[in-house]
Amino acid sequence: MAETIYSIGIDAGTSTSQTVLSSFLLENHGGYFSVPQVAFAERQVLWQSEIHETPLRSAEEIDAPALRALVAADIAAAQPYLNGHPISTGAVIITGETARKSNADAVLKELSGFAGDFVAATAGPDLESELAGRGSGAAERSKTHKTTVVNFDIGGGTTNVAVFRKGELVGVTCFDIGGRHIRFDSENRIIYMSATVRRLIKAHTLRVEEGKTAAEETLKRIAHAMTDVLFMQEDAYRTKGAAQLSAPVKALLETDAEITFSGGVADCIYNNKSNPYLYGDFGVFLGQAIRESRLFGKQTVKPRETIRATVTGAGMYSVTLSGSTIGYADASVFPLKNLPVFTVTPEKEELLWSGKGADELGAAFAGFLAQNDTDNAVLYLEGKANPGYMELDRLARSVAQVFAHAIRKELPRIVVFFHDIAKAAGQLLRRYMENGDSARKGKVVALDRIRVDARNYLDIGRPLMGGLAVPVVVKTLLLG
Numbered sequence: 136m137a138e139t140i141y142s143i144g145i146d147a148g149t150s151t152s153q154t155v156l157s158s159f160l161l162e163n164h165g166g167y168f169s170v171p172q173v174a175f176a177e178r179q180v181l182w183q184s185e186i187h188e189t190p191l192r193s194a195e196e197i198d199a200p201a202l203r204a205l206v207a208a209d210i211a212a213a214q215p216y217l218n219g220h221p222i223s224t225g226a227v228i229i230t231g232e233t234a235r236k237s238n239a240d241a242v243l244k245e246l247s248g249f250a251g252d253f254v255a256a257t258a259g260p261d262l263e264s265e266l267a268g269r270g271s272g273a274a275e276r277s278k279t280h281k282t283t284v285v286n287f288d289i290g291g292g293t294t295n296v297a298v299f300r301k302g303e304l305v306g307v308t309c310f311d312i313g314g315r316h317i318r319f320d321s322e323n324r325i326i327y328m329s330a331t332v333r334r335l336i337k338a339h340t341l342r343v344e345e346g347k348t349a350a351e352e353t354l355k356r357i358a359h360a361m362t363d364v365l366f367m368q369e370d371a372y373r374t375k376g377a378a379q380l381s382a383p384v385k386a387l388l389e390t391d392a393e394i395t396f397s398g399g400v401a402d403c404i405y406n407n408k409s410n411p412y413l414y415g416d417f418g419v420f421l422g423q424a425i426r427e428s429r430l431f432g433k434q435t436v437k438p439r440e441t442i443r444a445t446v447t448g449a450g451m452y453s454v455t456l457s458g459s460t461i462g463y464a465d466a467s468v469f470p471l472k473n474l475p476v477f478t479v480t481p482e483k484e485e486l487l488w489s490g491k492g493a494d495e496l497g498a499a500f501a502g503f504l505a506q507n508d509t510d511n512a513v514l515y516l517e518g519k520a521n522p523g524y525m526e527l528d529r530l531a532r533s534v535a536q537v538f539a540h541a542i543r544k545e546l547p548r549i550v551v552f553f554h555d556i557a558k559a560a561g562q563l564l565r566r567y568m569e570n571g572d573s574a575r576k577g578k579v580v581a582l583d584r585i586r587v588d589a590r591n592y593l594d595i596g597r598p599l600m601g602g603l604a605v606p607v608v609v610k611t612l613l614l615g
Contacts, residue, residue, distance in 0.1 A: 137162045137176070138600050141217055143225035144450020145206055145246060147189055149232040149291030149315050150399055150416070152202060153443060154184040154209035155450040156216055161600055178451045181216040183443060184209040189233060194327060197233060199242045206246060224596055224606050226453035230263050230445055231313060232292025232329075261590075262453075262610060263445060264288065264307035268297030270448025271397035272439030278302025283392040287365075287430070288444055289400035291315030291416070294365070312361050314400045314418025323348050323412050332417075335360045351411065358417065358424035365430065394435050396425070397444035405437055454596075455585065456604045462561020462581035463598075468547045469605065471580070471595040475512045476551075477503045478589045484516050487533040488526055497540025504541055511546045513593050514538070518554030518583065527556065531563030538568075547578040551593070557583035585609065 137160060144155045160177040190201035227246045229239050236242075267288035268274055277284040277299035288295045294312040298305050316329040325345050328336075336343050339360055343349045396404050403422025411419040425431060440447050463469075477500055479487070486492030504512055514537065519526070538548045548568075552560065561581030568579065580595070587593065587609050596606040 139220075140223040140599065140606070141181075141220055142450050142454060143210070143213070143222050144446050144448075144453070145209075145225070145227045146230060146446035146449055147197070147202060147227070147233055147242065147246070148230045148399075148445065149293070149313060150189060150418075151291070151442070152187045152189045152205060153446040154206060154213070155180060155443070155446045156182040156213040156222075157447075157450040159451075159454070161456075161604075180447060180451065182213045183446075184212065186442060191236075195237050197236045197238055197242050199238060199245055202242060203245055223599075224454050224608070226266075226449040226608060226610075228263065228266065228445065228449045228453075230293075231290045232315065235292075261307050261309075263293075264295035264297040264309060265304055266448030266452055267295055267397055267445045268299060268304070268448070269452040270440055270446070271395060271444035273297065273395045273397075274299045274302055274304070276393070276395070276436070276438070280393075284395060284436075285392055286395045286397060286438065286444075289313060289396060289398040289404075289421070289425070290445075291399060291418075294398075310364060312364060312421070314403070314414070314421050315416045316361070317354070317357070317417035317420075319412050319415050321415075325349060331361075332357060354411070354417070354420050355424065358420040359428075361421060362424045362428050362430075365428075392434065394430060395438040396435070397438055397441045399442050400425075401438075401441040404431065405441070453608050453610075454606045455609065456599075457557075457582040457585060457595075457607055460555055460558040460583060461603075461605065462558045462564075462579065464565065465578060466598055466602065468578055468580060469595060469597045471547070471549065471593070474549065474593045474595070475503075475507045475509060476515050476587045476589060476591045476593060477512050478515045478587070479517075481517065487516070487537075488519070488522075488530050490529040490533055493533040493536035494540070497537040500537055501541040511542060511549070513587070514548075514550045515587055516550065516552055518552035518556050518560075520554050522556065527559055528563055531560055532567050534560075535564055535567035545578075547580050549580045549593075549595075550582075551585050551587065552581070552583040553586055555583050557581035582607065 140159050140161065142157045142159060144157065146153050158179050158181055162176040187205050190198035192198045227243060229243060233239065268286040271286050271288065273284045273286035278301060281301050283298065283300045286297050290313050292313040292315055294310040296308045311331045316332045317325060318327040320326050324347060325343065328345055335357055339356065341353055341356065343353060400418045400422045403419045404426050408419045413419055438444070479496065483492055483496055487496070500514065504510065514534065534550055542548055550560070550564065558581070561579050564581065565579045582605065585607055592610050594608040594610065598605050
């Protein structure tokens with residue numbers, strides 16, 4: 136049994152915006168007499184847009200109508216590659232400095248309607264780092280070569296770092312470093328400097344002013360100073376043995392770790408540019424400084440994708456699948472969007488398994504909803520591997536009680552587990568919905584094999600493969 140779905144990825148970045156259309160082949164790897172195992176069998180990029188300059192009204196505001204017009208034209212251009220099929224899923228990701236613009240949230244809402252019911256409006260450096268690392272090919276290379284690969288995705292506003300070890304993501308971090316921190320006019324005069332650059336200028340007592348040209352040697356010094364920021368944690372570790380060391384920095388200390396560069400500045404790293412003002416920004420200076428730094432050497436590998444890494448990741452890797460032992464009775468509740476996640480601590484969860492603590496947790500859940508100004512949210516529990524029937528029964532009774540404190544009758548109750556227990560837990564949970572109300576019983580949604588935390592939101596799409604699985608986007612909405 137197989138099914139092909141189509142995904143759109145839209146990346147509105149600090150410097151550029153792009154759209155990519157992908158297809159996913161889903162297959163059920165379970166046998167006739169075993170639990171279904173739906174998985175991605177193949178991912179393929181079908182079409183890529185031109186690379187557009189992100190339209191801005193000012194340094195603080197995105198030109199939302201102009202950006203929408205660009206994306207609308209891209210969607211229209213992609214239609215022939217769909218062969219009449221609908222777009223099932225995808226992601227709108229506002230990245231880098233663009234996510235800090237004053238109207239970023241409004242832009243997300245405007246763009247998220249492009250691909251039907253299920254496009255995730257996504258922002259945040261953690262997810263951006265992972266998507267760029269996967270879209271560049273760094274994750275795949277790490278898996279294929281059974282090694283550690285550190286991907287630096289350097290865009291206009293930020294540098295997002297992701298570390299993959301044997302294909303698994305082990306750490307992410309983000310630096311306020313990018314090619315658009317200084318911009319020039321046609322006469323090479325500086326027309327914009329970011330707060331980050333101003334701090335570097337002050338720290339290094341350099342003479343640089345907006346409205347005037349700066350000596351190339353001075354601009355090179357700023358680029359090298361910005362590049363040095365990437366090594367501050369590493370140097371602290373070497374000299375002081377810092378205990379709190381991020382995974383990316385630990386990986387850089389491994390002698391066999393490979394380094395890849397993606398993002399718009401990557402082209403300026405891998406290829407020397409004779410004109411440092413070529414793009415009207417600081418990217419060429421920054422790229423050359425990184426090329427001359429200790430980051431660039433014999434362990435540096437050019438990835439499959441550079442400037443298109445993030446949008447490729449958004450289109451191909453933003454979507455995961457729930458486990459196949461899911462529970463829901465009414466498919467009409469889907470799609471579900473922008474659901475904040477209420478995570479239950481291990482201590483509180485242990486109480487629920489024993490049939491205790493539901494009232495206290497229900498009150499906390501109700502407070503969480505009020506704090507997030509929302510009517511519904513995902514209740515997330517780790518779950519257990521192979522629990523007994525009586526244990527599951529007590530848990531279901533407790534979870535029903537938690538929901539009774541917080542969720543209105545007409546809304547679905549959504550519980551997500553990491554362990555593969557959703558089908559049985561969902562069936563028991565429906566049994567314990569208040570007063571045996573059939574309307575409430577039908578609105579239980581139980582999913583599993585999904586890992587989330589308290590910073591995340593979920594988008595849950597319409598069921599696939601005859602209802603065996605649902606597409607899920609785990610996202611972080613961090614704006615401002």
